Amino acid sequence: MSRRLLRFGPLLLLVLFLSGCSSVMSELPPAGERHGFWVTYCVGPLSDLLDWFAEILFDQYGLAILLLTLIVRFLILPLTLKQYRSSKQMQLLQPELKKMKEKYKDDVKKQQEETMKLFQQHGVNPLAGCFPLIVQMPILIALYQAIMRNETIKEHAFLWLKLGEPDHLYILPVVAALTTYLQQKVMATQMNPQMKALMFIFPIMIFFMSLNFASALPLYWVYTNTFTVVQSYLLYRRPSKK
Structure with a gap:
């Protein structure tokens, strides 16, 4: 069960991502209307931070989105590092797991027992990599909604972009x-063959969605993608000192 969860976890995130994007198509109330716990304590404060950052950054909401994205990403960095360490531990155990699977291929129960013993021996929790990911999702969705539900952003421009309209260029x-x-x-080394197919499908989907969404959202995607590229390169491509 845990292996299936780890295998299809990225696909689940894709579904959640597209579900979040579908909410843009519905008429959500602006973040200034504080109704409910989610908007009052999560989306609203992030939206207020965007306004405050824009004030100190010469009324540039494009820079405000960048600054808030960086702050949120650095705040959740400890969770990302924990997820990375769990992933590396599982990688190191793969040869042993493969041998165990071959040795007990006719006895599934024994295979599971020996697998759990191996995990306990090395202090590895196969679900540890999922927990940080689950914790991050509400934070990132709140940031995403704070950008899309901020009415003031839609009235501003950044570079050649009108943040409330799609980029017609x-x-x-x-x-x-x-x-x-x-x-x-950059993260391809951590993907299984099924997930590598998304390397081509997902960018195409992002392109066509960006054609219709207000520029503030694709701009946020560019910022967070760039941060993730640098972060993933430093984590996954840098040789381990051990």
Whole structure:
């Protein structure tokens, strides 16, 4: 069960991501209307931070989105590192797990017992990599909604972009798709063959969605993708000192 969860976890995140995007198509109330726990204590404060950052950054909401994205990503960095360490531990145990699977291929119960003993011996929790991911999701969704439900953003421009309208020059959709591809390319060593197919499907989806969404959202995708590319390169491509 845990292996299946780890295998299809990224696909589950994709479904959650698209579910979040579908909410843009519905008419959500602005973040200024504080109704309910989610908006009052999660989305609303992040939206207020966007306004405050824009004030100190010369009324540039494009820079405010960048600053808030960086702050949130650095705040959840400890969770990301924990997920990374869990992933590396599981990688180190793969040869032993493969041998055990071959040795007890006719006895599934014994195979499971020996697998759990191996995990306990090395202090590895196969679900440890999922917990940080689950914790991160509400934070990132709150940031996403804070951007999309901030009415003031829609009235501002950044570079050639009108943040409340799609980029009719198609530059931003191309950049969003490219950074999405680069993000998955850097993390390709952590993917199974099924998930590697998303390296081509996901950027194409991002491109077509960016054609229709207000530029503030693809701009956020570009920022967070770029951060993830740098973070993943440092974590997964840098040789371990051990």
